[in-house]
Amino acid sequence: MPKILIVGGGYAGFYTARKLEKWLRRGEAEVTMVDPLPYMTYQPFLPEVAAGSIEPRHAVVPHRRHLKTTTVVTAKVTAIDHATKTATIQPEVGDSWQVDYDIVVVTAGAVSRTFPIPGVADEAIGMKTIEEAVEVRDRILTNFDKAANLPAGPERDRLLTFVVVGGGFAGIEAFGEMRGLASSLLPLYPSLKFEDTHFHLIEAMGRIMPEVSLETSKWVIKDLAQRGAQIHLETQLKSAVGGVVELSTGESFESDTIVWTAGVMANPVLRGTDLPTDERGRMRVQADLRVINDDGVVEGAWGAGDVCAVPDLTGGGVGGFCVPNAQHAVRQAKLMAKNVVASLRGEDTKDYFHKNQGAVAGLGLYDGVFQSGKIAIKGFPAWLIHRGYHGMAMPMFERKARVFGNWITNFFWGRDTISLEASEEPRRAFEEFASRPK
Incomplete structure (x- = not known):
């Protein structure tokens, strides 16, 4: 054969x-x-994984379970x-x-795709894999735990300052979901206020989301600004050494979470x-x-x-x-x-032809934007379109069921806000108390 x-x-x-x-x-x-990897990642769900709206394992499709006659080599x-x-x-x-x-x-x-910007390779994290999305979620949750025990000052500001580099669809969706997660956490931390959290989006171009109209992109900027986010247009990241974010505008601040989505x-x-x-x-x-x-x-x-x-x-x-x-x-x-x-079989092949059907993005819980031609839908209706489209586009029925199950559960009891950052060092608790030869 x-x-x-x-x-x-x-x-x-x-x-x-x-x-x-x-x-x-x-x-x-x-x-x-x-x-x-032994699975396919449904990348449009990475921002929702980062926000705790979808269980990470439900946003991937295991190869061996769903490929019946293909030989899978990991x-x-x-x-x-x-x-x-x-x-x-x-x-x-x-x-x-x-x-x-x-x-x-x-x-x-x-x-x-990254550029040789000092500090990016050492400090930043991407939003391209399920593991990166989980790390962003755990980082936000853990930083809130740490910040709640600190007085107002530089260290607390650093923990509660979140930066996303890149204003395309991936960056905007991640940014909106991260902002939404942070806002939902505040009632759980009485010592922290909305004004204590700082969100910065850095985009080198003069606009965000080139996939939608300029008018729609301006609405997204206004929407995010009303939620306490700062959008830096025509701005480049010059350095991130030691978590100190230096911008081409001369502005500088410290951040413990820098997410790179610039291409x-x-x-x-x-x-x-x-x-x-x-x-x-x-x-x-x-x-x-x-x-x-x-x-x-x-x-x-x-x-x-x-x-x-x-x-x-x-x-x-x-x-x-x-x-x-x-x-x-x-x-x-x-x-x-x-x-x-x-x-x-010796038959003729066909050319690929697909006209873009539109663009839809989630900007956090109950907020989104949809653009198809000159038609633009914003806010809650666009969010419903976003969830409906991607929920149905998720491969395999059992994966769809798990994702919709997450959303239904969250509707009644809220998103899961548990950090599993300790899982990165699973033997730490055992090692701490393990007996050793004298």
Whole structure:
């Protein structure tokens, strides 16, 4: 049987494997998917995980539970030699090995893109993985516990100052949810007041959320400002050394929580391949999602999602390419699975064409914004649209049920405000009291 190797198990990889399982005939091909994580993360839910509205395990989809005939390998692909059609796989424990394939499907996604700003690598945290979202939630909750025991002063201000860098959708949603969580915590801490909490959003451009109209983005700024947030437009982060945030405007303050959401870049896994990439490190593909180089189609190679430069045939994409988001990744994966099956059967492939249906963002509990063309919906109705859309877009029925179960439970009893930061050092309590030889 032809061997199909899927590199990456995020949106595009998971959906490609799912649809190949559906459309391949028995014995028509053998599918293997390799990813360092044993699950797919539904990234639109990361802000709600950070706010305690969704249990972290419910925002991910376990590969082995929901892929029935695909061989799942939890490891990294460190090299792809398409000339010989081999890939090198490195597990977390044990020696690496090579696998042969006939068709490679690269869906390795994207990682946080950072700049060489002093202190960012040491102090900041991203909002790209479920683990990062959990850390942000635990950091906020733990900082409130610490601050409640301190008198007013620099140390308390540092603990209660939260910074988000990046004013795109990811940054705004994280910022709004973090602000909402902090506000909901205040009644539990009588020694702290609303004025003691400080939220700063730093955006280098002159506006936020380029996916929506300028008027809508201004409404979001006003809405966040009314909730006690400070938006720094046309401002760059110059340094974050030691948690001291220095801005290009000359303003400076200390923060214990700096969240970085200022863009993504193609997964560096492509650096270990002989597959063609563009100047931004994205794999070059044509509209039917076949990999191409200067001489034309690269046989036996396909790609989709954030790791690829997929042409946007609607003309609405930045630079002529689809923007890196889940809306495109899922649809590209489904089409790519069909095209791979079609190519195996000698049938024609179809080009990817998807016109943006709109944008919806949650800004915290009961607050959101929705934009589709010239239609803009704000506040509570947009929040309902946000939850409805993403609740239904969550893969697998049992995952949907768990997420909706979280929301229903929270409606009656409020969000869970327990910090599990101690879980990062689970042996600390045991070690403290463990008997040792004299």
